[in-house]
Amino acid sequence: MFTFFGSLRAAFLRFANLFRQRNLDAQLSDELESHLQLHIEDNLRSGMTPVQARRDALFKLGGLQNTVETIRDRRAIAWLESFFRDLQFTLRQLRRKPAFVLTAVLSFALGIGANATIFAIVSSFVLRPAPVADPNSLLSLNISEQAGCCNHFSGPLFEDVRSGAQSFSGVAGYFDLVPASISGKGEPERIWGQLTTTNYFDIAQTGMILGRGFTAEEDHQPVVVIGNRIWRRRFDSDPNIAGKTVLLSGHPYTIVGVTPPAFHGLDLILDSQFWVPLGNADQIADQVLPDTRSRSSREYHWLSVIARLRPGISRPQAVAELAILAQNSAAAHSQFEKNIGFRASTAGSLPPRDRPTIILFLTAVSIVALLVLCIACANVTNLFLVHASARRQEMAVRISLGASKIRLLRQILTESMLLAIAGGLLGLIISLWATSALSSFRLPVPIPLDLSVSLDLRVLACAFALTVAVGFLFGFAPAWNASRPTVSTALKGEELVLRAGRFFSLRNILVIAQIAMSIILLCATGLFLHSLKNASVMDIGFRSRGVLAMSVDPRLHGYTPERTIQFLDQLRERVAALPGVVSAAYTDVLPLSMGNRSDGFTVEGRSAPSDSPPSVELYMVSSGYFDAMGIPRIAGRDFTNDSATSPRVAVANERFARLFFGEGSALGRRVNGGGVTYEIIGVVGNIKSRTLGEENRPLLFRALSQSVAGDPSMLGYSILAVYSGDPSSLSQAVRSQIHALDPSLAIFNSKTISEQVRDALFLPRLAGILFGLFGILGILLATLGLYGVMSYSVSRRTREIGIRLALGAPANNVRRLVVTHGMTLVLIALLIGYPVAFAAAKVASSFLYGVQPHDLFTFAFVPIFLSAVALLSCYFPARRAARVDPIVALRYE
């Protein structure tokens, strides 16, 4: 019966009417008034008395107010109009209960903020596409062998794929980590870059903000593309930079292009800042790559590969073709490429090897954050339920005055949405703060990583969805509950006098869920705090203050090994002579740098115990290192004048000695690793090598002087100055000593040992703080929830309690009644939460160092603590119950 245009027109008019409210109201009352007059006149004419006539007319018109309401609803878009009215009303209502508003908004803000922050991490590292054109068609290729996934390509294999694969419009290769010092404004600076085939930028399609990528003829030309950050910082965003010359590790290179700000290579977190054609490898990357002959052997895997899908070719088609290529390679070069396979993943996504671990970790954290949000929600729902119930009388009045139930529902939902939106906004502010804090954090690693996390549109959408879900979820149940009071009883305020209420009411279930969730959180918190405490009192094995470290890499500046050693010796003398410096020594990398070179080791003359020899971390150190670092020497001697030509010697730590030689002496024994044989000349104490929480690892310290030539450090050499006094002035002094010897040297990784330890503590601390906050928040909310429910139940049962007391029940019994009720809820929650927490702890211990799954302290303490808190939150309502005055209670209406 409606026509489409008819309804459209009606909708438009109704919308327009929204803004003509007053005038229309006047017209309506005029019309109804004239109707009444006409009717009354008619009635009078038919012989009624004036009073009768009027009454009859009014009667026939029906409830006047009702008619006006219906017409109003019809006239404008009813919900929009009444939405504004609801909004006004709600704001007025909320202003009257600031405590409730504060609790609700804060709860939501923390919950939504936590979730938005976690999701920002997920978005930045898992969901964000690479900053290239059409990221979905850009693949990153890896080799999978029998042993496992994800090796690099060898040079010839790359050529095989490049020339053989038809599915790709282009295939490019690059070497991912090349250090170089770069000239420009100020002191030279060490940065990291990549060596690429000349087609790299054509295939990646990054789009240059200045200049161009490489041309096919430039493979051996000294040309460079620089990163946006370097361009801005070292070249003042010079718009005419293209064509200018820059010194890379002392060699002149011509800048041909500048990348856009978002692009820092295609590896997710590596922060590359320059790109040079692969033909320059011998000049610029001789210390990180072997010579041309090795580079073109099938044995040496070093190239990362990206490939652009040909338009119209799907990924499965490309993978199928790669599989055929792999078979061909395996057949043709069975010696090196037996069982080889290719894997393709979207370029710039998580590295396939670490993907499962990272995803597992992020999932775990997301679950924790969601748990917090759930607790917050349950809590606010409960508070809201209590409030809503207190408003039953009001609701009943409104219903009996003719408000529709939908109308009441809508009004309560308006209230919950308003609270949720306020919480969501505050939550976004919180996560804005949290993400910027996360981005400013640096892992204590010597290579450049980009870990910046930002709020993007995806995060905003997620936060918005959460807000709406939260608002709706927590509003709906109370709204439903409150909008169906039994009018007659509720009006009288004598709601269900003696019914104690079902035990498994929504409210009780919410409290149980809340407590169960906080048990899980508390257990997790306990585990983390405990392991954090262990970490902070843990013996790291070396001096944690009073050492300044500063790195240089003379080989980047064309030093020969001999000159490097000469330079280092001179520098050491100069630094040791500085006032305030006690002694000086060298190492390649400070401990606690999250990972260092490692090799499988075997004892000479003994066959390897299994297929894979134990992995040993290698450090390069000079004489005096152990004393400078305060690492106790247990047996044997320190390095002395072990020259590059004398037999290779090394110092092992205790763990190494025990692992390879058991109770026997390690001194004088010879071990093999990485193709070199070392004689062990000393044993020192254990130190924490990668992270604070780790088990002691086997370590081998090699003589720096013997390693510079054959096996140089990729991360430069760090001078360690043991000082007494102020490190900041010392830092400047050491810097000027370095530049006095060679002003072109780039200085990097300058920090004190206490800074290094503090950085290493950051991650466990962050986790501890996060979990601690979440845990405390959880228990706070749960306690509040329990208290609210108990108070409410007491106030609901005031009359029942009054009767009990009047009939002679002792106050103790009444108290027990309330406490038993509360503690039953806690007990049920414990029974549910405890096993889950136990299982969760097992999962956590599988991927977090130093977390013991069955930490007795935590698992014994949490239930006791929780019960105590719960008891407290039951006690006050119980006391109030026992103080009920029977006379007042029974009169209470």
Added chain:
Amino acid sequence: MNEKKDVLQGTLALMVLKTLQALGPLHGYGIARRIEQTSGDLLSLNYGTLYPALLKLEQEGFISSEWGFSDNNRKAKYYKLTRAGHRQLEKETREWQETSAILARFLASGEEC
């Protein structure tokens, strides 16, 4: 028993349109009285429900209104059919006749069984 019937849902609009077609421009009270009289006073019309129906018809463009004066010089709002209203009346009349024919046949066949 002479029990009065309530107005069937959805038929009020049709009655209003028909009334306006038959009598020309008319105010709300007049429409209400006319509907009652035409039904031979068998229909009980709550006058209050008439005004939302009028508003709806007006919003849909089937009737239009303007203020005028009644026979005894009282100010009243007069409604009249628009051209779309005439079409709508034809359409609804046809539909209603079809519906009631079907229902009549249906009920008749029920008696035979």
